[in-house]
Amino acid sequence: MRTATVSVPRASMIDDDVVLTVTGLNVDLRTPKGVLRAVNDVSFEALSGRTLALLGESGCGKSMTAKAVAGLLDPVADVTGGTVVLGGTDLAALTPKERLAYAGPELGIVFQDALTALNPVYTVGTQLGEAFRIHEGLSAKAAKVKAIELMRRVGIPEPESRVDSFPHQFSGGMRQRILIAMAVALNPRLLIADEPTTALDVTVQAQIMKLLRDLRTESHMAVVLITHDLALVAEEADTVAVMYAGNVVETGPVKEVFGTPHHPYTRGLLDSVPADVGRGQDLTSIAGSPPELHRIPDGCVYQSRCPLVQDICRAIRPTLEPDGAGRAVACHFSEELDNV
Amino acid sequence: MSDTTATVPHLPVPLLDVRDLTKNFHVPGRGNNVLCALDKINLHVGRGETLGLVGESGCGKSTLARTLLMLERPDEGTIRFEGTDPFALTGKELLAWRRRVQMVFQDPFASLNARMTAGEIISEPWATHTTLYPSKKERAARLRELLEIVGLRPSDAGKSPQEFSGGQRQRIGIARALALNPDVIVLDEPVSALDLSVQAQVLNLLNDLQQRLGVAYIFISHDLSVVRHVADRVAVMYLGRIIETGTTEQVFDRPRHPYTAALMSASPHLDVSNSTPRKRIVLEGEMPSPLDPPSGCRFRTRCWKAQDICATDAPPAAASTDEPLHVAECHFPLMPETAVQLLAPAARSNDSDPRLHTITDLGAPC
Numbered sequence: 001m002r003t004a005t006v007s008v009p010r011a012s013m014i015d016d017d018v019v020l021t022v023t024g025l026n027v028d029l030r031t032p033k034g035v036l037r038a039v040n041d042v043s044f045e046a047l048s049g050r051t052l053a054l055l056g057e058s059g060c061g062k063s064m065t066a067k068a069v070a071g072l073l074d075p076v077a078d079v080t081g082g083t084v085v086l087g088g089t090d091l092a093a094l095t096p097k098e099r100l101a102y103a104g105p106e107l108g109i110v111f112q113d114a115l116t117a118l119n120p121v122y123t124v125g126t127q128l129g130e131a132f133r134i135h136e137g138l139s140a141k142a143a144k145v146k147a148i149e150l151m152r153r154v155g156i157p158e159p160e161s162r163v164d165s166f167p168h169q170f171s172g173g174m175r176q177r178i179l180i181a182m183a184v185a186l187n188p189r190l191l192i193a194d195e196p197t198t199a200l201d202v203t204v205q206a207q208i209m210k211l212l213r214d215l216r217t218e219s220h221m222a223v224v225l226i227t228h229d230l231a232l233v234a235e236e237a238d239t240v241a242v243m244y245a246g247n248v249v250e251t252g253p254v255k256e257v258f259g260t261p262h263h264p265y266t267r268g269l270l271d272s273v274p275a276d277v278g279r280g281q282d283l284t285s286i287a288g289s290p291p292e293l294h295r296i297p298d299g300c301v302y303q304s305r306c307p308l309v310q311d312i313c314r315a316i317r318p319t320l321e322p323d324g325a326g327r328a329v330a331c332h333f334s335e336e337l338d339n340v
Numbered sequence: 341m342s343d344t345t346a347t348v349p350h351l352p353v354p355l356l357d358v359r360d361l362t363k364n365f366h367v368p369g370r371g372n373n374v375l376c377a378l379d380k381i382n383l384h385v386g387r388g389e390t391l392g393l394v395g396e397s398g399c400g401k402s403t404l405a406r407t408l409l410m411l412e413r414p415d416e417g418t419i420r421f422e423g424t425d426p427f428a429l430t431g432k433e434l435l436a437w438r439r440r441v442q443m444v445f446q447d448p449f450a451s452l453n454a455r456m457t458a459g460e461i462i463s464e465p466w467a468t469h470t471t472l473y474p475s476k477k478e479r480a481a482r483l484r485e486l487l488e489i490v491g492l493r494p495s496d497a498g499k500s501p502q503e504f505s506g507g508q509r510q511r512i513g514i515a516r517a518l519a520l521n522p523d524v525i526v527l528d529e530p531v532s533a534l535d536l537s538v539q540a541q542v543l544n545l546l547n548d549l550q551q552r553l554g555v556a557y558i559f560i561s562h563d564l565s566v567v568r569h570v571a572d573r574v575a576v577m578y579l580g581r582i583i584e585t586g587t588t589e590q591v592f593d594r595p596r597h598p599y600t601a602a603l604m605s606a607s608p609h610l611d612v613s614n615s616t617p618r619k620r621i622v623l624e625g626e627m628p629s630p631l632d633p634p635s636g637c638r639f640r641t642r643c644w645k646a647q648d649i650c651a652t653d654a655p656p657a658a659a660s661t662d663e664p665l666h667v668a669e670c671h672f673p674l675m676p677e678t679a680v681q682l683l684a685p686a687a688r689s690n691d692s693d694p695r696l697h698t699i700t701d702l703g704a705p706c
Contacts, residue, residue, distance in 0.1 A: 057535035171626050201396035201562065203623045206606035210622055228536065231565070231608035258610070272540035274569035275610050279588065280547060283569070285540035289505045305537075 015049030019189045019222035020069070025082035027061070027068050029293070036293040038064045038077065040246045043320070046190060046222035053225045053237035053254070057290060061246040062226045066192045069224075070109050071099060087189050105135050108183030112195035114175035118167040124151075124178050125163035131185040150181040154211060173204035180211060187219050194226045209236055230273055234258055242266050245291055245301040248320055252327030262329040264306050264337060300332070308333045354384035355523060355556055356408070361417035363403055367631060375630050377403040379580040380417065382657070385524065388550065390557040392571030392588065394564060394603070396627060400580040401560050405526045408558065409441055439469050442517040446529035448509035452501040458512050459497030462486055465519045472520060486515040489552070491545060507538035511545065518549070526558045531566060543570060564607045568592050576600045579630055579638040586666035594676040596660060596668035599639045601682050621682065637671065645672045
């Protein structure tokens with residue numbers, strides 16, 4: 001048991017170390033319609049001091065992937081394959097108790113809706129201090145001092161007087177800061193941010209994203225940013241994994257993937273953004289909508305909406321093929337994409 | 341100051357003309373507290389044009405939309421719809437007016453009755469407006485036509501809302517708004533609940549309908565890239581006031597109010613071709629409570645250009661000398677050069693991360 005130790009010293013304080021490796025992750029859902037594959041063969045790496053974006057539309061499995069990594073899946077969902085290695089330790093090999101002791105301090109997670117994520121009947125000071133009481137064995141009094149320190153670190157004004165306030169007494173932006181403070185309390189190596197600014201206004205979103213950047217730079221965390229917002233990915237992330245219907249269809253450095261997409265879905269998403277399309281001109285949209293989980297076809301998951309679809313796409317599902325230069329794409333016809 | 345205080349020139353015959361519209365709410369249990377949701381709003385909408393209404397949550401966008409639909413009665417000010425005040429109408433005249441202004445709601449899952457079929461939902465307005473399509477035959481024909489113009493199949497009329505995807509549900513909401521052949525449709529965040537690929541389909545549909553039917557839109561959204569794509573003119577709201585209006589190009593490319601510039605700057609851009617990140621204005625704090633708005637200029641508590649006068653005098657609406665339709669409420673409006681500079685990507689520098697520059701780096705007021 002390592003519960004009484006102080007926060008674990010970082011193995012290294014330099015960027016670009018591999019913090020998280022997810023390999024071949026499968027998540028199945030037990031539903032009345034049978035067992036459905038929500039996340040299929042998903043692999044990615046998160047590096048210290050860098051931001052990886054999991055990008056996709058609703059229902060594509062991006063949040064389910066994050067929950068599987070954090071061990072927070074609903075009871076109806078099971079990890080049925082793959083490994084999640086955090087800081088050299090395979091999380092699946094740990095017992096729940098070991099996992100709590102190890103992954104608790106090493107992994108922080110920020111949810112979208114701060115009001116739901118916080119407990120309304122405890123003060124924010126109590127909730128912020130919980131990590132210190134559980135993992136560092138501090139007294140309630142000492143934990144409160146740490147909580148005030150944390151509130152100052154995430155930019156909450158007058159933390160001494162606000163530490164005894166309840167979540168509903170804070171604005172949306174301040175609640176999100178509290179949630180971020182809880183996630184980074186024990187200096188985790190990995191921070192998962194699941195749509196952290198979707199419920200916020202743009203000026204507050206800019207403040208929160210700046211805070212996350214500052215914290216990442218300060219403590220060399222790896223950040224996994226889950227979002228559906230392409231512009232946010234373009235500005236905040238170093239690498240991106242584009243997900244569609246439970247599968248990663250394309251990965252690589254953001255600038256390269258967005259600059260020259262190799263998968264027709266990535267290209268379709270980029271074309272759907274209204275920026276720079278003149279008033280009155282039609283946007284290029286993707287026909288149809290994503291398949292429901294119980295109707296995912298054999299072969300390529302994107303076949304029903306793809307402009308390049310051929311017989312082979314209906315028969316064989318393309319695997320994510322690395323190009324040797326840091327990018328990978330799952331498409332039979334990615335070379336032909338530029339000619340369309 | 342090179343700007344002159346000018347009355348806002350109007351288009352020849354605005355379809356909708358709003359002057360000095362004020363709406364206060366009394367908050368119970370908090371003494372004599374008055375929440376000023378709308379404070380002397382002026383705006384106009386021409387036939388067949390799209391007015392984009394942007395602003396952050398709590399700024400009064402939705403109250404304005406509700407007042408325009410006569411769901412709220414204003415405390416002061418006037419609304420003129422082709423010269424008539426709808427609040428003075430009664431009986432049949434009022435009913436006829438209501439037909440002409442319709443609404444599309446944000447959430448396509450909450451705004452359609454799950455116990456009705458798509459056909460019943462779209463036809464329901466005719467139960468009130470009985471004279472529009474009096475016979476069953478006409479209604480059936482019109483229903484088929486409406487389904488067709490929003491991109492649904494005639495056979496979809498018998499399905500219930502749960503059988504449709506989010507984008508298709510929003511098409512039903514649009515068909516319902518079109519059922520009474522309105523002149524103005526208020527669209528309150530019509531695409532923000534939709535996925536990006538579906539959002540583009542619905543925006544294309546709205547554009548197509550406007551060109552075919554000549555209907556005017558009041559398009560409320562917090563997504564600036566969407567507003568830029570759909571709107572002819574834009575009004576920016578902050579704490580119950582319209583602080584800047586102008587053509588879409590004027591407001592987006594050469595904002596005059598510091599808040600507008602901050603809003604544009606805070607919104608992330610997709611452009612990855614530029615290797616240097618943009619310098620970004622990160623505003624301090626959040627919007628003050630509308631129960632206790634700041635004196636003078638409402639934005640002064642977060643503004644990097646604020647001076648003493650901003651606390652004492654509310655800035656008047658002033659048009660730019662070069663652009664008479666480009667109006668901002670600011671004592672120290674941004675000059676076009678400054679605005680362009682603020683929104684441009686930062687010059688290449690060796691700074692660790694130029695994105696981290698905040699408003700304090702942007703120098704003294706000009």
